[in-house]
Amino acid sequence: MQTFLQDLRFGFRMLRRTPGFSVLAILCLTLGIGTNAAALSWIEGILIRPYPLVAHQDRMFALNCTTRGAQGFTGLSYPDFLDLEKNSTLFESFIIDKITGTTLSNGDRAERAVGGMVSANYFDALGVRPILGRGFRPEEGTGRNAHPVTVISYMTWKNRYKGDPDIIGKTQYMNGVQHTIIGVAPERFHGTFIGYSFNFWVPTSMQETFDNTGYKLEDRGARWIEGYAFLKPGVTQQQAHAELSAIAKRMENDYPQTDRGREVGLLPLWKTPFNAAGGISTTLGITAAVVFFVLLIACANVSNLLLARSLLRRHEMTMRLALGAGRRRLIRQLFTEGLLLSMIAALGGIAVAYWSRNALVLAFPPSVPGITIDYPGQLDWRVLLLSVAICIGSTMLFALMPAIQSSHIDLSGALKSEGAGVIGGHGRSRLRSALVLVQVSLSFVLLAGTGLLLQSLQRMQNTSPGFFTHNVIVSVVDLFSAGYKLDRAKIFHTQLLDRVRALPGVESAALARIIPFSYNPPSSAPIEIDGYQTAPDEQPNADYVQVSEDYFSTLGIPLVAGREFTRNDDENAPPVTIINETMAAKYWPGKDPIGQRLKVKDNWMQIVGVAKNANYETKLEAPRSFFYVPVRQNFFVGNALLIRTRETPGAITNALSREVHALDPTLAPYAADRLQEQVDGRGYTQRLAVTLLAIFGGMALFLATIGLYAVMSYSVSQGTHELGLRMALGANAGNLLRLVLSHGLRLTTVGILIGAIAAFVLTRLMGNLLYKVSPRDPLAFGLAFVVITLASLAACFLPAWRATRIDPVQALREQ
Amino acid sequence: MIKLKNLERSYPLAKEKFFYVLRDINLEVEEGDFVSIMGPSGAGKSTLLHILGMHDHGWRGEYFLGGTAVHHLKPKERATLRNEQIGFVFQQYHLLDDLTVYENLDIPLSYRHYKKSERAAMVADMLDRFQIVGKKDLYPSQLSGGQQQLVGVARAIIAEPKLLLADEPTGNLHSSQGEEIMELFCKLNEQGMTIVQVTHSEKNASYGKRVIQLRDGWIVKGE
Known part of the structure; x- marks a missing residue:
């Protein structure tokens, strides 16, 4: 521990002594760790534990109702739902949450509001206690239009009712019926529908009031219910699924007219078929892979920086070895220094994740007044723990190799020659080149992916849905x-x-x-x-x-x-x-x-x-x-x-x-809109994927370009003598420019080749996000090739130009 | 204390040819001795010193240190033996630029797993002994060459080695500073420390008890 603290103290000092290096390394890592923490917070907040305040989300599953032989979710009828609830033994509770809407008058203007028709046990089953008033009572779930009561959201209470402390008992007209406000939900509870923050909840008994297609509570053929089930502790998904299937089979026999071919199953929350979770899960999965690539590229960059710095620190390392430090001890010290870098970056990264936790909403169409699009990230202890693991893991990635390389010192040679040529220069240069290859390859994969999604989005926008969209306007009264x-x-x-x-x-x-x-x-x-x-x-x-x-x-x-x-x-x-x-x-x-x-x-x-x-x-x-x-x-x-x-x-x-x-x-x-807006609005998953991939692909390309620039720059500065000699022997500026550029482009070409092979394999995973575009589309791959080649040329040009400015006399004298 | 038998150090050249830096070295150094190794550039002086200091492992022959057959030890065991028995002083001082004088003295002790309290006492004692207490918080760049070498010597002996190896310890110092260091070596030698130094200076060599002359890798005098 004492040694660790000593190394940490020294690491801090080293960071202060080389502020340029420290800032660059921390920025790269912050970008890498921050994007990962943000993606994790989105996955946690949208897919894994999407409902803050809801207890036992690990036991919460979406009810998935399907028709045998047909694709897609079809909903459940209310009588079927009651039968499931009555006949099951492995479930703690079943809840209904059917999205609905209404218009709330707000002074002289009308505002849309989105809410949920929910079973009477909704708040109790979720373990959510209203901050004012109460939830629904069991008797309020039944009786046709018998219980016009509502629980409003915290946001509605604050915005619409100005936080009125005496709100309970007041009334609000919804769909022409006066509803009594019986409760105010807690601030962090937005309902159980991924994508929208609900404004109100009404009991299922009011279904007819909120559904313009008629009364359905006694209609076994009307399949409108969306809901969730909570498993009893210790019950597995398979056991629960088997029980639901058995009940569904019995209902099929009892009610063949309506229930023939009906199947009921369970899906984890991240696959919920009746809200945005199912649609966004592939996008977030790809995002997680992409940000991991960004992290790898950032690590490769920092690794390269550390390798360059280890040359400057060769004297220190030699002396430490000569003074009795073992190799392991040296590696531990350098690793601790790396850990310090990534810990600072992790703090920055978590700040980035905190600021961008709600950023996904920006990719969605502007919301209608009164309706809040809600895709909140969640920075809970699990995300923080994973971020720490990423921080340690990335330290292993970026600090370990340079540390091992630095500890390979020919002590006798180093001491005799005052530290010059301490470490096998070729080995180190090969490692640096390998790191650039990794960066270029990963960037190629990301750019090819972005190209595919861009083309897919463009084709989707250009493909007719089978009807006119531009000169058709829609409105609702x-x-x-x-x-x-x-x-x-x-x-x-x-x-x-x-x-x-x-x-x-x-x-x-x-x-x-x-x-x-x-x-x-x-x-x-x-x-x-x-x-x-x-x-x-x-x-x-x-x-x-x-x-x-x-x-x-x-x-x-x-x-x-x-x-x-x-x-x-x-x-x-x-x-x-x-x-x-x-x-x-x-x-x-x-x-x-x-x-x-x-x-x-x-x-x-x-x-x-x-x-x-x-x-x-x-x-x-x-x-x-x-x-x-x-x-x-x-x-x-x-x-x-x-x-x-x-x-x-x-x-x-x-x-x-x-x-x-x-x-x-x-x-x-309501304000009229072109039908095209409606059509575009439904392509949000693809647009989100393109936006995220473009942002992260851009970051990756930027980092890789910096990495290539650093390697080329370093290679020129180390080769000053050789370049000076070449000039003295008659090489002109063009020769030197070609020499340096070709070295950089050779690296890029190999990186692109590896990247293309990887992209061939990986882009197939994007299958269901692509629309009429092959995962191996030559245009997307060609585009990635051109962009990376141009970026590489830009990265190599400055060092190459610098090579042409070398003064041969000076270079030779210094040697 | 030191016994070398038929020791050779060579570097491979072309096919199966070698360039010999040291050839057939046979040498004995008694405990409490003060030996100066002399010779022209390229004679193999520094190589011999680094072999003695166990920084160089690519030699053949036999090397006994205090009865331990170094040639039979694995690199890790050699490092342990070195940490226990040997201190090294360099011509270029080789202080760690980013550590203060105090920390430079502390670092060999921390690598030898001394407890913090012990280390503090030993460093304080050494600062006192070399009269550099006032400089303990300074960085090497804030010291003169002589002061840096003083710290270098203090660092070499702080872990109480039996053998002190010095590679041209006064090479970068002006004469009065050089004399000061050599007198310090004499004092250490009087206290029982065995010293082997490489030097070009006859005057510095005269502080020692014995001179060994090397030429083209052979001991030509003082075997």
């Missing part, structure tokens, strides 16, 4: 929150549609229950196909959306057969539907589906058209069965307005406001 009932809403929407169609510059307009690429999923239901023989355990299922006449012409989705919906396809007409090409090919292969029938919720509908496939939620989705039904035969209070026009969103908002006011002076539409 929230009739549901304004308390409109079905009949009144139907009249309002019909009149509004007529008025909008008559606006100058509007080519066409339509209604749809949900906007394409919105965060609201389309409706999903089991279907029955007339004449289609299902396999024994097959339950045909498809997503659909309710749309008005002119929907296809407004969005520019071509019909390959049949007709569009008309205004006459209303509740008095026979039910009709339009299917997409995939559905036609799956259920009517080789046949004309026009005139055929399909059944949804006991309703037989006749197919009147076949539409071209389009993307419905993201551009990455695989083609799937999808159909459209007329909104007038399936009306809901809340609908979105789609307007095809050449006008700007601002002009449309103004015109729309006038028309809405003319129909109902108490209403105002």
Whole structure:
């Protein structure tokens, strides 16, 4: 310990004596350790333990409900959820948390608010105690619209209610219903939905008030529930999964009409399928690998700096050995000095991580007023512990090799020649070159990865989703929150549609229950196909959306057969539907589906058209069965307005406001936006990945360039005599420039070759982030090659130029 | 104290050819002796001294130090023996630039695993003995050449070695400082310390009891 302290004290002194070296080394390491700590804090705060204040997150799992043979999460019905809860023995609790929204009036303006419909046991099961008032009571979870109570978030309490200490018992209109505020959640509790910070929570009994698709608490076919389960202590995921599967099997037998083919499983929180966790986990995984590369490059840089400095300290090392220090003792001293560097860098790195813990939000589209995008990093003891481990690990990486090299001293030769030529110069130079190779290779991998993602993003932006996006504007008038009932809403929407169609510059307009690429999923239901023989355990299922006449012409989705919906396809007409090409090919292969029938919720509908496939939620989705039904035969209070026009969103908002006011002076539409914004918004995972990789790839390239520059600079300064001699023998500036540049470029070329091989292997791991781009895309690899070559040329040029300025007489005399 | 038998030191040249720095060295140094090794440049004086100091391991022959057969020891055992028995004084002083005088004296003791309290007492004693207490917090660059060599000698003997090896200890000092160091050596020798020094100076050699002349790697006088 005493020796360690002595080495530490000496290390501090050395840092002070060489401030340039110290600052550069600490900056490199701070960058390396800081980016790792930040990435770890994101992984911890978003994926591993995303819910501060929630106890036992290690036992918390997302309920994953799927349909056999089909891809993707499908939700759970409320009766099924109750059956799971009742029949399971290995679980401590089940909770429901279904994202919902409302409009809160704030003086003369309306603000969107996002919240959760949650089971009554929500706060108790999570172990979160409201700071004011209470959570929900068991009886508040049941009874159709019987308990209009709400718990508000700390942020809502502070911002909207100015931290009113007497808030409990006050009321707030939400979706036309007066709700009593019964509690205020703690400041650090933002709900259990990755991506949004919730403003309020209401009990499931209020489902109908917050869901414009109707009452679902008694409907086993309506699968809307998203939720979590807490395992009992000691129960493994496999055991719990087996129990859920057994219960699901029993439900399948008991309720074949609705539950055939239904499977229920558990997923860890970082794979939660119904919030942003699943989408962002690959990105964060790649980020973790990338920042590790940055750390390796930073370590290689510091290692190079230490190797250069060890030459300056050769006399000291020789003397220490001559005075009795063993090699191990010397290595320990140099390691302690390295540890000191990385400890200071770790402090800086943790500060970097602290400042950038919420930085991911910056990559997301600007949020709507009242809605807070939430991707918080978490700097807890686990992250700090890992950062310390990274700090020690990186010290091993960057300090050990130079320390071992420094301790290899020919003592007799060193002492006799006053320390000159103490250490095998060639070995050291080889090590320095090897370190540069590592840096160039890793940078190449990162740049190739960035190139792939950039191309992927560009292709995604340039690929049509199957409908018009630029000249289609979307807006919503929230009739549901304004308390409109079905009949009144139907009249309002019909009149509004007529008025909008008559606006100058509007080519066409339509209604749809949900906007394409919105965060609201389309409706999903089991279907029955007339004449289609299902396999024994097959339950045909498809997503659909309710749309008005002119929907296809407004969005520019071509019909390959049949007709569009008309205004006459209303509740008095026979039910009709339009299917997409995939559905036609799956259920009517080789046949004309026009005139055929399909059944949804006991309703037989006749197919009147076949539409071209389009993307419905993201551009990455695989083609799937999808159909459209007329909104007038399936009306809901809340609908979105789609307007095809050449006008700007601002002009449309103004015109729309006038028309809405003319129909109902108490209403105002949400600001209109281009459909393109909506589509771009859903590409956030790719954009985030590109942003992160570009930032970290840039850092890596910068560090590698500095590393190459340092090696070349050093090599020129060490070779002054040789270069002077060459000049004396007749070499001109061009010869010397070529000599130094070619040495640097040889290193770069080998580094690029190694990097290209590594990138061939590693970029395959990016598979599901890439869109229509091969992981071995030659353009991305070529781009990385050009960028690294240019950076290398820049790094080598200054030392090469300096070589041409050497005074041969001076150089030879000094030798 | 020291016995060398048929000791040779060579460096490989071309195919199976060697350049001999020391050839067939046979030498005995008694305990309490004060030997000066002399000879022209390239005679092998410093090489012989570094072999005695166990800094150089690439020699052949037999080397006994106080009865221990050094030639049978592994490098690590040689380092332990060196730490126990030998102190070294260099022509260039070789003080550690980033350590104070106090720390320069402390460092050999810390490598020999003395306890902190013991080290403090030994360093204080040495500072007192060499009358450099007032300089203990200065760095080598703040001392004159003579003062630096004084510290160098103090550092060499602080761990109480039996044998002091000195490689041109006054080579970088002016005459009065050189005399001061040589008198110090005499005093140490009188106190029982065996000293072997390499020197070019007849005058310095005269402070010793015996002179060994080396030429082209051979002992030509004083074997």
